[in-house]
Amino acid sequence: MANLEILVSELPTLIQSLKLTIGDSNEIMEQIILINNAQEQLRNIQKLIAQELKFENINNSAIATLPRINIAASFFIPSIELVDPAIAEKFGNSETKISLTDLQSKIDSWIEWGYFLQAIAADILSDIQLVNQINSDINHLSLTANFQVIAKSLNINLNLDNFNLLEHQIQKISNYQNELLQLQQKLNYIFNTITNSHSLLNILLGVSAFYGKSGFALEWLDDDHELIISSDGKFQELTDILNDCDFFHEQIAALIIQGDTLREQAEQALKKIEQEISKESIISQQVKRVPKFSTHKIVRLGLIVASSLLILGFGGWKIKEQSPQLQQIILSLTREPSAFVADDGGAIARFKSAQKLGMEAASLVQNPPHPLKVWQQAQNKWYQAIKLLDSIPNETSVYDQAKKKLAYYQINYNAINQRVLIEKKALVNLESAKKLAIEADLFGQNSPHSLLSRQQAKDKWEQAINLLEAIPESTFVCIQAKETLPIYKTNYAAISKIIQN
Numbered sequence: 001m002a003n004l005e006i007l008v009s010e011l012p013t014l015i016q017s018l019k020l021t022i023g024d025s026n027e028i029m030e031q032i033i034l035i036n037n038a039q040e041q042l043r044n045i046q047k048l049i050a051q052e053l054k055f056e057n058i059n060n061s062a063i064a065t066l067p068r069i070n071i072a073a074s075f076f077i078p079s080i081e082l083v084d085p086a087i088a089e090k091f092g093n094s095e096t097k098i099s100l101t102d103l104q105s106k107i108d109s110w111i112e113w114g115y116f117l118q119a120i121a122a123d124i125l126s127d128i129q130l131v132n133q134i135n136s137d138i139n140h141l142s143l144t145a146n147f148q149v150i151a152k153s154l155n156i157n158l159n160l161d162n163f164n165l166l167e168h169q170i171q172k173i174s175n176y177q178n179e180l181l182q183l184q185q186k187l188n189y190i191f192n193t194i195t196n197s198h199s200l201l202n203i204l205l206g207v208s209a210f211y212g213k214s215g216f217a218l219e220w221l222d223d224d225h226e227l228i229i230s231s232d233g234k235f236q237e238l239t240d241i242l243n244d245c246d247f248f249h250e251q252i253a254a255l256i257i258q259g260d261t262l263r264e265q266a267e268q269a270l271k272k273i274e275q276e277i278s279k280e281s282i283i284s285q286q287v288k289r290v291p292k293f294s295t296h297k298i299v300r301l302g303l304i305v306a307s308s309l310l311i312l313g314f315g316g317w318k319i320k321e322q323s324p325q326l327q328q329i330i331l332s333l334t335r336e337p338s339a340f341v342a343d344d345g346g347a348i349a350r351f352k353s354a355q356k357l358g359m360e361a362a363s364l365v366q367n368p369p370h371p372l373k374v375w376q377q378a379q380n381k382w383y384q385a386i387k388l389l390d391s392i393p394n395e396t397s398v399y400d401q402a403k404k405k406l407a408y409y410q411i412n413y414n415a416i417n418q419r420v421l422i423e424k425k426a427l428v429n430l431e432s433a434k435k436l437a438i439e440a441d442l443f444g445q446n447s448p449h450s451l452l453s454r455q456q457a458k459d460k461w462e463q464a465i466n467l468l469e470a471i472p473e474s475t476f477v478c479i480q481a482k483e484t485l486p487i488y489k490t491n492y493a494a495i496s497k498i499i500q501n
Contacts, residue, residue: 007045008103014038018110019230020117021217022204023138025131028121035121039114042107049100049107117218123201130201134208142212142231143187147248150179154259160269163277170266177259181411184252191245194238200227203238210241250422250474253415254368260412261362264355347396350388354402357385358409365416369476372423379420382413426475429467433481436464437488444495454499461492 017038020031124130141149154176159165186209193206207216207229216231226237236244361381364374389406392399440460447453465488468481 007041007048010041011045014041015110018114018117019217019219020121021215022124022134022208023215024135025125028125032118032121035114035117039111042111042114046104046107049104053100113220116221120200120218124204127201130205133205137208137212138215140212142214143183143190143210143248144244145212145214146183147251150176150183151251151255154255154262156262158262158266158269160265161273163270163273166266166270166273170263170270173259173263173266177256177263177408177411180252180256180259184249187245187248187252191242191249194242203227207238207241210244246422246472247474249418250472253418254365256415257362257365257412260358260408261366263408264359264362344396344398347392347398347402350392351398351402351405354385354388354405354409357381357388358405358412361385361412361416365419369474369478371476372420372427375416375420375423379413379416382409382416385409386413422472423475423477426471426477426481429471430477430481430484433464433467433484433488436460436467437491440464440491440495451499454495458492458495458499461488461495464488465492 015038017034020035021027124134140146154173156169156173158169190206190210193209194203197203197206211231214231216229218227219230219235220228222228222237226239229236229238229241358381361378364370364378364381386406386409389402389409392402437460440457443453443457443460465485468485468488471478471481
């Protein structure tokens, strides 16, 4: 029994080694050896347990699975919250005692988990494309770190009085927004890869892209067949990663809008400085002295003017003798500049209107959350601004500016569209939850003693709770959902207790 207790005291270290860190091929091979050694020691413990059960008849004896005899053991004490709830089942509870037969069952699970990890490791090593992709991901920041870097960089204090610095800041903002777009594409890849893949290896590609340099390890497969992953000491289920993707999608959309607002302010300030410089230049030219001419120069100038008038008079007489077709061509040529000026003026007016709409849309959505109606108003303003910019002809003076701004406005419009969808879904969830709560109450009132009615009421409460919990924290209706959720949970607990009794 003493030998058994010694081996059991080593369980924390053994169980810690039953994980697979996804990374370099050589490291994976080393881990396979460690997993195999851990399995061998677990099998030795099983043999000793079998002997104890057979010869000493101690089926009901109990020992602590994770005794507090060293630092490693104390790691698994849930009371000091050193074990994430998502993975507590893997290690057990150090504060309770466990029978030898139950310990045997747990060891069986740990050994099976080791076989599963070895199989995954073998599949990874045999897939060169997968290995190369993982090695590539390790060279990039994690999605979380990447987002934090860009968000910090966009915290720019605009220097509204310095022309050169403003130009530099506008370029920086544009670069950061391009990085945000790339991050958004990566985010979509991660989400789609995890949700649409039927192969664990493909899912691991999405997870690898999410964690990047931080790396990750496969820790456990819980009772709900949910894969639990660790990275930087934090445990997450796959659903947690998907929830993080939703969160970052919203945050990226907000940063894109923030960047556009900053760029608009900088461009307006830049334009103001240009106008002031232009005014100063005109005034400077006006105050210049008129050059003095000598007498013979004035005579020569007078002769040139007189000659020009004679030539123009002769030319005019000759034009009258030309064909009507030629006169029409000349007439059309004289009209073209004024027509162009009129068209250019209309383009400038549309460009300014689009800018105004863009500024209004960006201002509307500052400091979220906002009701769905506000997001829709901003959505409409971006749409109108895009239509105005898209209608500007390419031969006008503001075409290049309009084309550049159109690209940014379309980004903002797409981001707002995504936010509108999220707010709509959150609102639908809230309304559906309220409806289910009413139905649950009706079941309880109409048939208060019917087990079937109570079970239906319980199901309704559970569905309502799930809908409220699915509402993202960034949405406007989240506060209302949080206030309602405890009431629904209380009702669910009450009906569950009645059914149980």
